[in-house]
Amino acid sequence: MHEMSVALAVVDQVAEAAERAGDVTAVRSVRLQVGELAGVVPDSLAFCFELVCAGTLLEGAELVTEAVPGRARCTPCAHEWAVGMPPRLTCPACDGTTTDLLAGRELRIAAVQWETGDPMPTREPISEEC
Amino acid sequence: MCRVVDLRQAVLAKNDASAHTLRTRLAAHGTTVVNLLSSPGSGKTALLESELLRARERAVPVAALTADLATENDAIRLARSGAPVKQVLTDGLCHLEAGMLAGHLDGWLPDGTRLLFVENVGNLVCPAGYDLGETLRVVLASVTEGEDKPLKYPTAFGLAHLVVVTKIDLAEAAEFDEIAFRANVQQVNPGVEVVLTSARRGKGVGALLDRALAAAKGAPPHTPVMAGLPDLRHGHAHTHPHTHADDTDAGDLAPTPS
């Protein structure tokens, strides 16, 4: 169950970023990109995330996971394909074994939505209604 | 007020950074790490016992660290070789992380150690995601586990620099289909070397030591397809998150970070 370690890493990093920002009062949501080949189970991650968030600035925050499909390109013949699961990393067109993985290993915090306590310093468009 | 902040940070950035630091630090001392991954009971300790003995015969300074949820049994077995051995109990954690490993090496790893073998917790899921600062990652599977293991655990097998088949003495009884196994390995990790071993019969013993020594001498290890494009995972981590003034690209996914 390394989803717990992953959840801890996410919460730590978001909490650190919030600390740096200074005026964050609550975190509403965290968007995570999870590649098909990242070796993480989104459901189990969401469960751990909720537990880990308790008692932190992220309490009650929603975890939005975005699945990133695995894609690969054959170096010799330039054919591109969806690798699938289990992944096929040899070329389905020419059987080549020199492959570039284009996507699918992501495990990345994309964006965070949080509340700040400060009044707006200047008029600027508000990013999102929440 | 509510803001969307574009963080773009790799979740395991901290572990990756610790692993990088550890690799550099150990390299400065002439030590190369070999990370051994397999399901519980595949025969990591048995093979390692033989490889440590072989290393001692050849006067190669080796050490081993073994991680388990409980018991010192593996360390006791490995220590019979005479090599320095350390048992790490992970307290329920299903994998080692680079920072933990670094902590356990402090004050223990003997000076002049050429190769440090790390036997990870028996588990093919979790350890796969954590770089331990190793130069050689070895994934083992015994002939009794089924030929489709590489397809069931593609991240583990897909990131291996070397695949070791163990308990080959049982191949016939288990009706192990070597061709099918090799094809499955190839599917998730084209070009990776597969070696067949039996710790029980001494078959293929020494191959792991040879590959580890080659890696220690700087021979470039195999590059798994899955390990390519490291910046996919690392992203372009911003030191300071920036707030988006307009929301058009709030939380954009930046498919190709620069």
Ligand SMILES: Nc1nc2c(ncn2[C@@H]2O[C@H](COP(=O)(O)OP(=O)(O)OP(=O)(O)O)[C@@H](O)[C@H]2O)c(=O)[nH]1
């Ligand atoms: N027949 C045969 N049995 C083996 C061989 N290698 C290991 N075994 C047996 O397989 C069992 C597990 O071996 P270990 O070396 O403890 O496996 P491990 O991967 O270290 O196990 P964990 O640390 O618990 O994950 C033991 O009963 C070994 O005696 C082999 O080459 N042939």
Ligand SMILES: [Mg+2]
């Ligand atoms: Mg063991």
Ligand SMILES: [Zn+2]
């Ligand atoms: Zn786990």
Ligand SMILES: [Zn+2]
């Ligand atoms: Zn091709």
